[in-house]
Amino acid sequence: MTGNEKGFLERAKAVGETILSFEKALVVHHIDCDGLASGAIAVWALERSGKTVVTHDEKQLSAEALKRVSAKADEKGCNAIVFTDFGSGMIGGVEELAKRFKLAVIDHHKLEQPPSGSVAHVNCEEFGFSGTDSASAASTAYFCFRNRFPDLAPIGIVGAVGDMQDRSGFKDLNALMLREAVDNGFCKVLRDLRMFGRNSRPLVGFIAYSSEPFVPGLSGDEKACALFLQENGIPSRDAEGNWVHYWDLSPELKKKFVGAFVNYCVAKNLAPEVVEGLVGDVYVFPKEDPHTELFDALEYSTLLNACGRHGHAAIGLRVCMNKEGALNEGKALLNEHRAAIRNGLFFARKNFVDLGAFYFLDCREEVSDTVVGVVAGSFLGSGLVERIKPAVAFALDEKGDTKVSARGTLSLVEKGLDLDAALRTSVEGIGFGGGHKVAAGATISKERESEFLRRLKATLRKQGFG
CATH class of the missing domain: 3.10.310.30 (Diaminopimelate Epimerase; Chain A, domain 1)
Structure with a gap:
């Protein structure tokens, strides 16, 4: 650990207990994956503790946003406000609300100034850790409530992955969260392909709609991808004619597919660091269906990003809390999200x-x-x-x-x-x-x-x- 682990964990637990003492709280969160995941952890912990919760999302925290937050808290009769994935960078403005509300902040961004005692505040940056790769807002939220609800660890992992804190493997507080999740049977770590669609898409679509990496000759071309599979002796359909997913392949065929794909990327002169990053640690949740986005942390994080960034943060919260019908609603947004990224990437490539x-x-x-x-x-x-x-x-x-x-x-x-x-x-x-x-x-x-x-x-x- 690079920072003061004991001090951080004590603070997180204290902030968590303070939040769970709130009778009616407005949970205010950012719209990206880490914001949704951290917000969902706080909401679910409060609801499971029998408290009343209202939610609100913002693209960014500003003076105008704080006015909207205050007005909504008044409108809904909330006596407390919890900020997740922002707040530290505007702690002065947040503290102004302490005159009328009980306040808590769960964040990992740099602090504007040292917080006063008027806000229950936890941020890894205060304890010598980096908010870039030591802890995200979601992993910080997990530590706030882990003593009561250790099963919230998968959502913390999803938030950290969505914040791209796993690119070189989890470290520090994130690594501690992962270790606890694995020990409790909530997560498994595999050495495998680190690409979106590994589980939820058939092989042809998995390759064709890849944007990281973008592979010349394959990306965006389903026919070329089907031919690539055929030439390398990898089935795209099973004996019953159903589309084959990567997860369905035998260990031998997985190894064959990965080798062929990596060799193709090398032949197309993709940068060495891009090729090296194709395989690494992936985090899966064994209690989830392996053919859904909820099984793989990377796909789960993309699903949450799709919800938040397309104006439906509430659906993302419901996905995290396993609400009925939420996953199907999120999948529709995911298709829109991936299309927007793909179109944006094609535009960026040319311009x-x-x-x-x-x-x-x-x-x-x-x-x-x-x-x-x-x-x-x-x-x-x-x-x-x-x-x-x-x-x-x-x-x-x-x-x-x-x-x-x-x-x-x-x-x-x-x-x-x-x-x-x-x-x-x-x-x-x-x-x-x-x-x-x-x-x-x-x-x-x-x-x-x-x-x-x-x-x-x-x-x-x-x-x-x-």
Whole structure:
């Protein structure tokens, strides 16, 4: 452990007990996978403790958002508010609500300032851990309630995977959560392909609709994928004519498929780090159906992202809490989400610009502001470009302002990349933003776009890029 584990666990337990003392709470969460997972953990813990819960989601926490939160708490008669996956970065504004509500914050982003005693606050950053890869909001939420509800660990794992904290394997607090989940029989760790659709899609669709990596000659072409399987002696249908999934293959055929796919990627000159990342630790939940998205943490996390980023966060919460019908509703959104990412990736592939310090994707009018960050991350992880610099994308939000999403890799962070610092510096006086070293976002007015790009280029050059 790199930080103060004992201090963190004691704080998390204390914050969890405080939250469970709230009689009627408004749980406010972010819309991405980690926000939904952490929000679901808090909601489910409260409900299972016999408390009344109301939920509310926000794309980002701002002064305007805090006004909406306060108004909803009043409207629903809530005497307490719980923030998950944000709050630390605006702790001053959050503390203003303490005059009228009991408050708690479960977060992993950098703190704006040290919190006062008016808020029950837990954040791994306070205890010497990194919010980038030591703990997500969902894993932090798990530690808040694990003494009473250890079966919430799978949702914590899903949130951390959705926050891309497993790219180099879980560490620190995430590793502790995983170990407890495995010991309790809630999770298994396998060495296997790390690609979306391993379980839920037939083999042909699994390959054809892959975006990480994007494979020239296969991605987007079902006929070419069927031919690839045939040429390598891998069945696409079983004896009854049913489509075969990767999970249905024998160990020998799985090994044959992985070898053929890796060799194909090498032949197509995908970057070595992309090829190396095809196989790694995957996290599966043995109590779930292996042919659904809920069996595999990566697919589960994508399902939650689909719900939150397409305006249906409530469905994502219901999926986490195993509510009837929620999975089928989420699957419909998942199809829309994957299509949006795929279309965005095809657009980025043809239209990206190398600005020296970063790859620039101008996705205004083409990609929604709720998925542009996913597209930027997928672009960088697709193998289409060398992962030697971050990707920065523009989209327009509902007000017509410019949403900025920046994505890097852990290897770039090790070389000095800090997107949180870069964006905070670049938007000073012209917007607002922040996040983590490996991923961050900002909002600026359309009139300040050129100025922002100049500032960002200069800032990233100082970090050693371009």
